Amino acid sequence: MQTPPDTGPLLAGPPVGESDPRALLLGYLDWYREALFRKLDGLTEEQLRTPVEGLGWPVLALVKHLGWVERRWLRWGFLAEDVLGRPPGGTPAEWRIEPDEPTADVVAAYRAQVERSRAITAAAGLDEPSAVGGRFPTPEAAPPMGRILFHLLQEYARHLGQLDAARQLLDGVTGP
Template identity: 35%
Template sequence: MSPLPFPEPTNPANSRAEVFIGYLDFFRSRVIDKIRSLPEHELRTSRVPSGWTPLELVKHLTYVEFRWIEWGFQGRRTENPWGDRKDDRWYVDPSETAEELLQNLQAQGHHTTTVITTTDLSERGQPGPRWRGAEPATLERILFHLLQEYARHLGHLDIVTEQAHAQTGE
């Protein structure tokens, strides 16, 4: 699979939705490429004082999209919206494989893309526990939040992959 090119601001786009999809797809693809560039032993090893591992970051990003798009915006009921956490930190069960976690991230991304392409960006989310009593945010506001989550965590992963002598750069 060839890497997605960076969605340059000068590239034509037909809509704001297309811009969001382009950036989210790019960031998601870079996370996946960086995870695949790491040796197996690095995937469950932390190189940072906070203790997170690359696979925990992947699972966290999957759940971030799930929490904001499905649980929040769509108002879907879920038993465990915080399934990426255990004992107040990110968690990946030893039985979960890298490929399974990457497939889950891609599947969540496909769902997010479907929501973006079928919904007006000004539409507000469904009332529910995600909002903690506040008025639900618009899809556009949620997507801005997702972009900053991906950009921030991809930056974290850049540092970790560089320390592991794996893929560096965008």
């Protein structure tokens, strides 16, 4: 029996013919950023905000966490800006949504951080080292932009896989 042709794209992310490492890293990072919201689409406010049984965190907290990840690696890390690397309350606060914390505010904070991240990555070469200070105390500890982008990609890939599991537990839906 012959399998019908797949009508979706051959590869998700940047164009199939893209081979430039910078374009691939930034293209896939943007694809994952957009996939985050595709995977949340259709969830109710309650589903977004209630910790998922078996995981212990609400899916909206993943949006919050990824915004802090971008801030930690690009602003506090790469630029050594004098900003917090974690919210008050540390890591647990990244994975918690407070009752008085509007969903729109969590999404807006994430989107603002992504725009800041895009500006930072647009201005730096892949081989440009991170500034010393902030997250990286010495030149030896300061990775280049390309290494940071690669780390961000694996962070998004891992967490969006977790989001697939969370979504399946919530309503059985998974997808690109």
